[in-house]
Amino acid sequence: MSDCIFCKIVEGQLPCNSVYEDDEVLAFHDIRPFARVHFLIIPKAHIATLADAEPAQERLLGKMLLLAPRLAKEQGLEAGFKTLVNTGRGGGQEVFHLHMHVFGGGDPVRPV
Numbered sequence: 001m002s003d004c005i006f007c008k009i010v011e012g013q014l015p016c017n018s019v020y021e022d023d024e025v026l027a028f029h030d031i032r033p034f035a036r037v038h039f040l041i042i043p044k045a046h047i048a049t050l051a052d053a054e055p056a057q058e059r060l061l062g063k064m065l066l067l068a069p070r071l072a073k074e075q076g077l078e079a080g081f082k083t084l085v086n087t088g089r090g091g092g093q094e095v096f097h098l099h100m101h102v103f104g105g106g107d108p109v110r111p112v
């Protein structure tokens with residue numbers, strides 16, 4: 001997906017403030033944070049939305065979910081955090097590469 005900004009981040013063509021990376025998943029801080037801590041967990045493979053995910057990607061989706069509490073704790077959110085997956089235009093999705101928002105700490109600086 002040559003016009004996808006998150007694919008460009010995965011490919012190293014755009015910078016990010018990385019939180020975690022392995023062969024399948026990347027996590028990085030959101031450029032416009034909702035809260036004191038706000039990062040995104042994305043699959044390296046281009047999946048446009050959660051509604052486009054397929055049964056074969058079940059393990060990958062589970063991995064993303066299980067990473068959320070681990071990375072949240074590493075980022076200082078021991079007391080808990082919120083997760084959000086905007087899906088499609090009607091769901092307020094702006095970047096059409098699947099991502100899970102993980103955020104918390106302090107007062108939200110913009111509504112979700």
Ligand code: AMP
Pocket residue numbers: 005014016028029030031032033085086092093094095096
């Ligand atoms: P949404 O598609 O509405 O779920 O949210 C997309 C999120 O991606 C927004 O919170 C943006 O601030 C964030 N975002 C967009 N471009 C970048 C970028 N280059 N680096 C980090 N976060 C980004």
Ligand code: ZN
Pocket residue numbers: 001004005006007008045046047096097
């Ligand atoms: Zn992409």
